[in-house]
Amino acid sequence: MNIEGKKRLWQEYQKEIAGDHYFFVRSCIRQSFFPGAEMMFLKIMREDLGKDVVENPGHTTCTGIGYHSDIVPLETTMTVVARQFALMTEAGYKNYAVSCITSFGLYSEILETWKHHPEIETRIRENLKRATGREFRIPENIAHASDILYKYRSEIAEKAKYKLVDKTTGQPLRIVEHIGCHYAKMFPHKGVGGAEYPHVLVGLAEALGGEIIDYPERRHCCGFGFRHYIVKVNRGYSLSCAKVKFDSMEPYKPDLILTNCPGCPYFMDRWQYAIGEMEGKTYGENGYGIPVFTYEELAALCLGYDPWEIGLQTHQVTPEPVLRKMGVSFEIDKKYLGPNGKEIGRPEKPKVLVVE
Amino acid sequence: MIEFGYSLQANRQIDMDLNNLRMLKYIRNNEPSIDWCMSCGTCASGCTAAANCDLSLRRMILMVRRGEEAEIHDLVFRCRFCGKCLNACPRGVNTRNVIYWMQQAVININAL
Ligand code: SF4
Ligand code: SF4
Numbered sequence: 001m002n003i004e005g006k007k008r009l010w011q012e013y014q015k016e017i018a019g020d021h022y023f024f025v026r027s028c029i030r031q032s033f034f035p036g037a038e039m040m041f042l043k044i045m046r047e048d049l050g051k052d053v054v055e056n057p058g059h060t061t062c063t064g065i066g067y068h069s070d071i072v073p074l075e076t077t078m079t080v081v082a083r084q085f086a087l088m089t090e091a092g093y094k095n096y097a098v099s100c101i102t103s104f105g106l107y108s109e110i111l112e113t114w115k116h117h118p119e120i121e122t123r124i125r126e127n128l129k130r131a132t133g134r135e136f137r138i139p140e141n142i143a144h145a146s147d148i149l150y151k152y153r154s155e156i157a158e159k160a161k162y163k164l165v166d167k168t169t170g171q172p173l174r175i176v177e178h179i180g181c182h183y184a185k186m187f188p189h190k191g192v193g194g195a196e197y198p199h200v201l202v203g204l205a206e207a208l209g210g211e212i213i214d215y216p217e218r219r220h221c222c223g224f225g226f227r228h229y230i231v232k233v234n235r236g237y238s239l240s241c242a243k244v245k246f247d248s249m250e251p252y253k254p255d256l257i258l259t260n261c262p263g264c265p266y267f268m269d270r271w272q273y274a275i276g277e278m279e280g281k282t283y284g285e286n287g288y289g290i291p292v293f294t295y296e297e298l299a300a301l302c303l304g305y306d307p308w309e310i311g312l313q314t315h316q317v318t319p320e321p322v323l324r325k326m327g328v329s330f331e332i333d334k335k336y337l338g339p340n341g342k343e344i345g346r347p348e349k350p351k352v353l354v355v356e
Numbered sequence: 357m358i359e360f361g362y363s364l365q366a367n368r369q370i371d372m373d374l375n376n377l378r379m380l381k382y383i384r385n386n387e388p389s390i391d392w393c394m395s396c397g398t399c400a401s402g403c404t405a406a407a408n409c410d411l412s413l414r415r416m417i418l419m420v421r422r423g424e425e426a427e428i429h430d431l432v433f434r435c436r437f438c439g440k441c442l443n444a445c446p447r448g449v450n451t452r453n454v455i456y457w458m459q460q461a462v463i464n465i466n467a468l
Contacts, residue, residue, distance in 0.1 A: 232361050236364060240365040
């Protein structure tokens with residue numbers, strides 16, 4: 001990989017990321033796909049980095065998936081987003097921290113639209129006022145949550161209990177990073193490092209001791225694609241997209257896939273099961289898959305949080321082999337125990353993909 | 357096997373450096389305006405023949421550009437040369453002539 005060239009490119013795409021006092025907005029789907037991820041972001045921010053992050057339970061979906069599936073009209077979406085901004089304004093915050101890539105892309109798109117068409121912004125302000133009586137200020141800073149962990153990557157690395165390193169050989173883990181399409185492909189200047197070679201996850205992974213590997217389909221979509229997935233008969237497109245990526249990364253023998261979007265970790269995790277069942281094909285060593293992590297999960301793991309508190313038992317692809325490689329201590333007996341110590345139930349074992 | 361209700365599709369990605377462009381080159385030599393096509397599909401929307409078959413000049417041009425020759429073998433002969441697409445094309449592609457040379461390319465495929 002031509003590092004010099006990429007460093008030069010990355011220099012051109014540096015964005016302002018607020019340092020503290022964030023109004024955090026969750027993702028609708030991440031909470032069910034990877035329930036520990038957002039919790040870990042809040043814990044890392046509040047307990048490890050000592051930052052002020054607030055939420056409001058009245059926050060709703062941004063309607064992004066409905067919008068991209070042509071179900072929710074743009075004007076409705078804009079008004080819903082205006083309401084989210086109003087919640088931030090009412091809480092007295094100016095920095096908006098977004099958990100979801102779809103929402104992040106949508107916020108960027110809406111603000112860009114308002115910049116060029118102030119009359120639309122005026123109309124949305126009227127809509128919101130009429131519907132809810134609320135008013136709002138546009139956030140001074142909008143950052144994706146992965147931008148914020150990127151900003152504090154050195155602090156996280158300093159506090160880290162484990163590194164992204166093979167404990168036995170001392171070699172860095174080989175990491176495939178996958179950035180959600182809506183992070184910077186639409187508005188390259190909104191992402192750290194731009195659209196072609198985003199640096200946001202590279203920076204975090206390298207700070208934690210890992211090695212990023214390049215592969216031909218690195219920027220290919222994971223296959224989520226909204227309508228591809230939501231309409232069942234279209235799901236073959238979603239699956240086929242993910243397979244293109246797995247086939248392309250397989251020869252480089254990645255230890256793990258690191259992601260920053262709600263859809264990507266879900267589909268790259270679950271489709272490894274479906275491809276196994278359909279074609280008998282698996283992508284990791286000895287019949288295992290390639291484990292997929294979100295940025296908060298990986299940061300939390302390095303900081304020494306218990307893998308089952310992070311929610312790694314909800315992953316389809318077993319994370320244990322990579323945990324052992326890193327030397328992370330964990331108790332396998334506690335994998336399926338909830339916070340109250342009671343069994344949470346065990347998933348059925350796939351026929352092909354090896355899981356623990 | 358589990359019935360998922362959907363299936364994997366074969367990868368149809370094409371290596372643009374390696375794909376077979378003999379048909380495209382032949383047509384382009386005889387009717388250079390094929391290169392002006394922007395795949396808008398206006399030609400196909402008004403096509404007389406398309407009422408009874410899957411003829412779409414937009415799609416055929418795309419397939420020729422991708423080197424997927426077999427995709428146009430039969431369809432290209434369904435054109436009635438009515439010329440509606442010629443009037444419709446916003447890029448001024450000489451559509452009828454493109455189709456004529458597509459047919460010639462299919463007929464003379466072994467000599468290309
Ligand atoms: S000339 Fe052929 S392709 Fe064009 S509109 Fe007529 S039948 Fe269709
Ligand atoms: S109308 Fe013209 S530009 Fe549009 S697809 Fe047909 S040939 Fe191409």
